[in-house]
Every structure is written in structure tokens, then in C-alpha cells.
Amino acid sequence: MYKKIYITILALGLLAGCKKDPALVVPTDRVSTSSFPNTLDELNTILAPAYGNLKSIGLWGFELMPKALENSTHTGDANYNGDAAWNEMTANNLSVTNGKSQNAWTALYAGVTTCNVTLAAADFFEANKASSAQKADIDAIRGQAKFMRAFYYFQLETLFGEAYIKAGGVNEGKMGIPLYKEVPKNVETTQQARATTKAVWDFIKADLKDAAALLDAKVWPAAEIGRATKWSAKALLGKAYVFTEDWANAKTTLLDVINNSGKTLMPFAKYKDAFNGNTANEFNEESLFELNVDADNKGNYGPWGGVPNASTLNGVIWSPYILSEAGTETGARPLGYGGNLGVHDKNVTRFGYPLGYYNLVTNPAFDNTKPASFSNPAQVMDPVYKAQAQLVRTNKTADPRLYVNLVQPWVDVLNTDWNGAPKQNVPVSKPDYLAGQPNTYGWGFRKYAAIDYHINNVNYDKWNWYFLRMADIYLLYAEASIGSGDAVTGLEYINKVHRRAYDLPINTVSARDYTSLTAATPAISDPVLGTNPLRYERWAEFFHEGIWWFDVCRWRLGPQEATFYGTARNLSTPLTFNEAKSYSWPIPLTEFNANAKIAGQQNPGY
Incomplete structure (x- = not known):
């Protein structure tokens, strides 16, 4: 555990970070507040859990995907019905004590805390221990911490925020999530009311702009390839603009990534085997940010082992x-x-x-x-x-x-x-x-x-997990183009992704192309996706990647999706969807018990 005079650490049962950098390991001993961090390596050690926390049991280590998002979107069909929280996810009717949503909330805020700890430690190190020559390296650590903090807040807001912001500022005054901009120094500052959705998204965007600037000139060596980059930050910033329907800024930011990141869609020959642990495909020409996973359970049961850098499960x-x-x-x-x-x-x-x-x-x-x-x-x-x-x-x-x-x-x-x-x-x-x-x-x-x-x-997975890849950027850019009235460009970027799926040159018009934004898609007689290429391509391209849930929520497709899927094996009644509540997960009861400032601020319907 890290101890400082000027910080209080809220949560530290976290896994270590990038697999190919042996220096990025969580220390288990207590350290002196007068000597730590004393070096850049020690500062990197403080940063490491910001990455490793992604593999928490409540996040991509285990529960978030197979037990939460897979059932919420009906990608998966659970045969097992002995887990009430799992069943609630399938029914999109969560209780305030749902263990899966509560564990995600806790782990995401633990991630925020590691980032705040890192930023405070960077300030301490620069002021007390560093040489002027180390400024750029310290700023690169700050940039990573700000990117990761924005990433965690992005997940928190899209899962637990009351509503998505729509074009023209609609919903800006709705309830977002509590914002912690620094590590609380005492118990009183651990109490935070829910910020507005606008305040949360503004904070996310500001962090990502800062991250892009701080990482502007940083190129990571092969041993540290799992770290965030300037283009990771700009890609997530562009996504934040789309998710808040700021089409003008979305187009500018996403086009910058498309034209200047050096990234493109991987060829289909690589794509078809890019999700199953082929190390030759890791950090490829399409990847902008991915979770670095070793096929190693560290002698225990994957993420349940509690040891640094165990594989996901x-x-x-x-x-x-x-x-x-x-x-x-x-x-x-x-x-x-x-x-x-x-x-x-x-x-x-x-x-x-x-x-x-x-x-x-x-x-x-x-x-x-x-x-x-x-x-x-x-x-x-x-x-x-x-x-x-x-x-x-x-x-x-x-x-x-x-x-x-x-x-x-x-x-x-x-x-x-x-x-x-x-x-x-x-x-x-x-x-x-x-x-x-x-x-x-x-x-x-x-x-x-x-x-x-x-x-x-x-007891381990052996594949890296893509968080941001260029197919997402292309389809987000298509959406932003359509949102701003440029249907021609939007259709072309939808078709680029579609062409790759059919092993065709992505920039060449083909017989497989959609001819309009209402053209028939491969989805047979599908009232939700059958004549909407943008929706279909996002569903098909990111199937089983945990992305479709957020599209369902921001496009408010819940009832249509429930009708389409009809039934689930772990439920005895047909699927339904309550639009008054189900697009947002409930703030966990444990948070209300710990944070008096959010009294009366539960999401509607819970």
C-alpha cells in the first residue's frame, strides 16, 4: 500500500500493469513518505495499477463481460439461472444490490484512485526529487494517468449516468457520477454529490486533451507497447464527442486519428485470427489501445489469485x-x-x-x-x-x-x-x-x-483485449459525418468497414457496398438492424466486444432489442425493457451507505 502525508488511498487491491515491462509491478511493502517516489521507476510503479486494475474481477478480468454485458445485450444466452445478479442483467432490471454492477462501480473508482495517486506522486517527485531532464518522462506518466482516469470515468458515466447528452445540449443537467479530481485528503472529501452529465463529460474531455498533449512526442519501446499514446487519447476523445453528439468536434478529432495516427484497418486474413491469442497480431495496425494479457494465472485461479498481472478468465x-x-x-x-x-x-x-x-x-x-x-x-x-x-x-x-x-x-x-x-x-x-x-x-x-x-x-485467457481500434474510429466518424449532414462521407466510412469484412480493398468501391443509409443489411428480416447499415455494422463489427450495450443505450433501442431476442434461457418470462430506468445501472446501495452527499440522487426507477 502506498502511504503519503498528503494523500489517502481509497482502494489498492489492484493487479499490476503492462506485461512486457517487469518494472511495472505493485509493491507490497510500505514506503517512507519522505523518500517515495524517489526515482522514475518508483513513479512508474505507482502508475502500474492504473493499467492492471483493468483486469479486476469486476471489470475485464471476469464479471463485466460474461456476466454483465453479454447478458444485457443477449450476445450470450445463459443456461445457468442460479445467480440472481446474472439473471437481473439478462432481464435489464437491476436491483440496487446487484453484485455485478456494484463490483464494476467499485473497480472503476479504484482505477480512478490509482490515477489520482499517480498524478499526486508525479507532482511530489517533480517538486522534490526529479532533475529538470526528467520533465518529459514525468509528463508522459501524467499523460497516461490522465488518459486512464478519463477511460475509467467514461465507463462510469456510460454505465451509471442518468442519460446521454444529445445534440444541442439536451440532458446536460441530468445526473452524472461523482467526480473525484484528486485523492481525498480526509473523510469529508470522500463525500461527493453526483456531478451533472455536462460536468462529467467536460472533465473526461479535458483529461483526454491534456493526455494527448502530454504524450504528444512519446513513442514507447517494444517492452512498453501496452501503454497509452497520444492517439489512444485522441481516439477516446473523438468517441466522447460522438457520445455527446458534438458532431463538429467529433469529426475534426476522429479525422485527425484517421489521417495522422498511422493506423488503419488490419486485413481480413489477420482480423479473422486477431482475437484468440496469436501474439503476432498483438498491437497491430488497427489497435489504438488494448489490454495486455499474459497467458499466465500466476499459479492460481486467474484473477482470483490476487497476485500481480494474472491473466483474465x-x-x-x-x-x-x-x-x-x-x-x-x-x-x-x-x-x-x-x-x-x-x-x-x-x-x-x-x-x-x-x-x-x-x-x-x-x-x-x-x-x-x-x-x-x-x-x-x-x-x-x-x-x-x-x-x-x-x-x-x-x-x-x-x-x-x-x-x-x-x-x-x-x-x-x-x-x-x-x-x-x-x-x-x-x-x-x-x-x-x-x-x-x-x-x-x-x-x-x-x-x-x-x-x-x-x-x-x-485457468487463464491468452488473448489481449481491444478497447479502441480503427474500425470503431471509422464508424464513429461515419456517425459524426451523418450527424452533421454529410451522408456521403458517412456511408463511405461504413462501407470501408463492411468491405474489410468481405476481404475487399477498403478504399475501393465494390459490389458489396451499401448504396444508401437505409439499404438492406445482412440481418434477415430484422426490424432493428435490417435497413440501418450504421447500426448493423456497429453490432456486427463489435459483436462480443462489450460495445453494443452502449449503442443500445445512447440510441434507446432497448424495447426493440428485447422484442427481437424474445426469450432467454435463464428467465421464465419473455424479455422486456423498461425505458424509464434500464438504460442506466443503479448507483449501488453500498455507495449510498458510504456517501451522504448522494442521498436522493439515485437514478430514476430504482
């Missing part, structure tokens, strides 16, 4: 299934926890998959002189259907991103281990809990999932 929940050793869907084997979270069937057709459900038939190639196995199954997918399914891929009848994101039973084959056995090629299966249910697709996750190893044997 999302994939244990959204693992695909492979056939049983006897070659059946009954007894299918998950490459992680079984019976938790599958893919909602409605997502398959939303990507444009045109075929109905499949049936199992007697395997015409079954060798009855050998035991049934996954390489010699007694029953298989109807060969006629399988041939049609393969043609859908070959002809790109469905959006090719379907196969970037998901794996298809019987058609996809995974080269994976099982309980320590050597890797074997095994067909994908429906989850065992869907075996014998013919009117189900039963596809599994591919993006951010263990597809070549059994995650439950090792």
Missing part, C-alpha cells in the same frame, strides 16, 4: 463445446465451464445465416467395426445441410464476421486438447444441454474464446 464462461469422446452431442465437452453461457440463437440469423436448423442422421460413413468416437460418429449432421452450410461460407451469403465470432456445430473442427491429452481435431458440438433439441442452432463463441486449448485445465 472470461473464456472459462463462454467456451465452445466439442463432441463427446463417443462422437455425440449428448455429453459434449466444453472447453471451459459447462452449462453456463452459450450463444443466443437469434444472433446466428442476425449475421445473415439463411439456413434453418439442422438434423442428425445416421452416418453413411460409420465404420461399425470400430467403436463410435468423435472421428467415427454414429450420427452426423445431415450431409445435405452440411454441404449447404459450407456453400454459405464459400459464397459469403452470410456476413463473414459470423465465422470470426462463432463456431458452427459439425462444420467447424477445433484442434484442441482435453484434460491434458495431446491436441486432436474434434468437431464442434451443440452444448450438451441442447442435445436432442432439434430447433436450436447451438453455435459456440470463437472470438475471445479458447478454441485450441481446454481453459479449465489452466
Whole structure:
């Protein structure tokens, strides 16, 4: 724990930061207030938890994605209904004691605290210990702290703020979240009322402008490539402008990133394998900010180990299934926890998959002189259907991103281990809990999932997590262009992302292009996305990345989405959406118990 005369640290049970910089490790000893930080390395040590906190259990370490956002958007379809907080996320009807939202709130504010600690320590170091030659390095640390503080406040405001600001300043006076601009020096200053939405967004934007300026000339060496950059800050600033419908500033800022960052869309050949732990794809030409993850649980159960820099553990929940050793869907084997979270069937057709459900038939190639196995199954997918399914891929009848994101039973084959056995090629299966249910697709996750190893044997993810990439910038720029009346430019940037999905040159007009902002999309008979290319491209491009929830909320698509998905396996009643409350998560009851200044400031409906 860090102790200073002039600061009080609110939360420090945080994980360490960038994996490729061994100096970025949380110290476990107490240090003297008269000698720390004494060096730049020590100042970097204080900064490290600002990054490492991203892997907290309540954030991208585990709960935020598979147990919160996946269920809120119905990307996933939870089979397990024994977790009340999880069920509330699926129903978009949270209680003020919901553990998932409370843990996110706590972890996000812990991140804010680490940034405030860093900024105070930077001031102390510069005033008392540093040489003038160290000014640029200190400013680079300040820039990272300001970027990360803005990042955490961005998440807090979009999850817990009362409403998004709309064009012309609508909703600027609504309730935002409490702002802590420095580490509280005493108990009294830990009590903060909710700022207005305008004050919160203004603070986020100011931090990002400062971060971009402080990091302007900084180029990180390979060992520190996970750190934020000037372009990370400008990209998030452009996103903040879009999320507050400041179209003019959004266009200027995002175009700066497009023209001057040196970043572009990665080619499809790289894109299709960019989410599963291929280290050659890390920090690529599309990435603006990503979470650096080592495939290492540090000798414990991933983020539950409590040791610095342990890997994340999302994939244990959204693992695909492979056939049983006897070659059946009954007894299918998950490459992680079984019976938790599958893919909602409605997502398959939303990507444009045109075929109905499949049936199992007697395997015409079954060798009855050998035991049934996954390489010699007694029953298989109807060969006629399988041939049609393969043609859908070959002809790109469905959006090719379907196969970037998901794996298809019987058609996809995974080269994976099982309980320590050597890797074997095994067909994908429906989850065992869907075996014998013919009117189900039963596809599994591919993006951010263990597809070549059994995650439950090792308890870790091995993929980096993208927070900001150029596809987001292109589509945000398209939205800002459309918002400011430039539909032609908007459509072109939508098409750039669309072309990449079909492995086409992104800057060349193609037969796959949308011809208008109301053109038909791959989403079959979809009232929400079927004739809205901007919405569809954001849904399809960032499927399973935790981004769609924020688009649903700012575009107020909740009831339409609930109607589209209809049901969820962990709920006994049809999906609904309460527009009066569900776009905002409730401020946790624990915060009301600790912060008297927010009395009476709960979000409407809670």
C-alpha cells in the first residue's frame, strides 16, 4: 500500500500493469513518505495499477463481460439461472444490490484512485526529487494517468449516468457520477454529490486533451507497447464527442486519428485470427489501445489469485463445446465451464445465416467395426445441410464476421486438447444441454474464446483485449459525418468497414457496398438492424466486444432489442425493457451507505 502525508488511498487491491515491462509491478511493502517516489521507476510503479486494475474481477478480468454485458445485450444466452445478479442483467432490471454492477462501480473508482495517486506522486517527485531532464518522462506518466482516469470515468458515466447528452445540449443537467479530481485528503472529501452529465463529460474531455498533449512526442519501446499514446487519447476523445453528439468536434478529432495516427484497418486474413491469442497480431495496425494479457494465472485461479498481472478468465464462461469422446452431442465437452453461457440463437440469423436448423442422421460413413468416437460418429449432421452450410461460407451469403465470432456445430473442427491429452481435431458440438433439441442452432463463441486449448485445465485467457481500434474510429466518424449532414462521407466510412469484412480493398468501391443509409443489411428480416447499415455494422463489427450495450443505450433501442431476442434461457418470462430506468445501472446501495452527499440522487426507477 502506498502511504503519503498528503494523500489517502481509497482502494489498492489492484493487479499490476503492462506485461512486457517487469518494472511495472505493485509493491507490497510500505514506503517512507519522505523518500517515495524517489526515482522514475518508483513513479512508474505507482502508475502500474492504473493499467492492471483493468483486469479486476469486476471489470475485464471476469464479471463485466460474461456476466454483465453479454447478458444485457443477449450476445450470450445463459443456461445457468442460479445467480440472481446474472439473471437481473439478462432481464435489464437491476436491483440496487446487484453484485455485478456494484463490483464494476467499485473497480472503476479504484482505477480512478490509482490515477489520482499517480498524478499526486508525479507532482511530489517533480517538486522534490526529479532533475529538470526528467520533465518529459514525468509528463508522459501524467499523460497516461490522465488518459486512464478519463477511460475509467467514461465507463462510469456510460454505465451509471442518468442519460446521454444529445445534440444541442439536451440532458446536460441530468445526473452524472461523482467526480473525484484528486485523492481525498480526509473523510469529508470522500463525500461527493453526483456531478451533472455536462460536468462529467467536460472533465473526461479535458483529461483526454491534456493526455494527448502530454504524450504528444512519446513513442514507447517494444517492452512498453501496452501503454497509452497520444492517439489512444485522441481516439477516446473523438468517441466522447460522438457520445455527446458534438458532431463538429467529433469529426475534426476522429479525422485527425484517421489521417495522422498511422493506423488503419488490419486485413481480413489477420482480423479473422486477431482475437484468440496469436501474439503476432498483438498491437497491430488497427489497435489504438488494448489490454495486455499474459497467458499466465500466476499459479492460481486467474484473477482470483490476487497476485500481480494474472491473466483474465472470461473464456472459462463462454467456451465452445466439442463432441463427446463417443462422437455425440449428448455429453459434449466444453472447453471451459459447462452449462453456463452459450450463444443466443437469434444472433446466428442476425449475421445473415439463411439456413434453418439442422438434423442428425445416421452416418453413411460409420465404420461399425470400430467403436463410435468423435472421428467415427454414429450420427452426423445431415450431409445435405452440411454441404449447404459450407456453400454459405464459400459464397459469403452470410456476413463473414459470423465465422470470426462463432463456431458452427459439425462444420467447424477445433484442434484442441482435453484434460491434458495431446491436441486432436474434434468437431464442434451443440452444448450438451441442447442435445436432442432439434430447433436450436447451438453455435459456440470463437472470438475471445479458447478454441485450441481446454481453459479449465489452466485457468487463464491468452488473448489481449481491444478497447479502441480503427474500425470503431471509422464508424464513429461515419456517425459524426451523418450527424452533421454529410451522408456521403458517412456511408463511405461504413462501407470501408463492411468491405474489410468481405476481404475487399477498403478504399475501393465494390459490389458489396451499401448504396444508401437505409439499404438492406445482412440481418434477415430484422426490424432493428435490417435497413440501418450504421447500426448493423456497429453490432456486427463489435459483436462480443462489450460495445453494443452502449449503442443500445445512447440510441434507446432497448424495447426493440428485447422484442427481437424474445426469450432467454435463464428467465421464465419473455424479455422486456423498461425505458424509464434500464438504460442506466443503479448507483449501488453500498455507495449510498458510504456517501451522504448522494442521498436522493439515485437514478430514476430504482
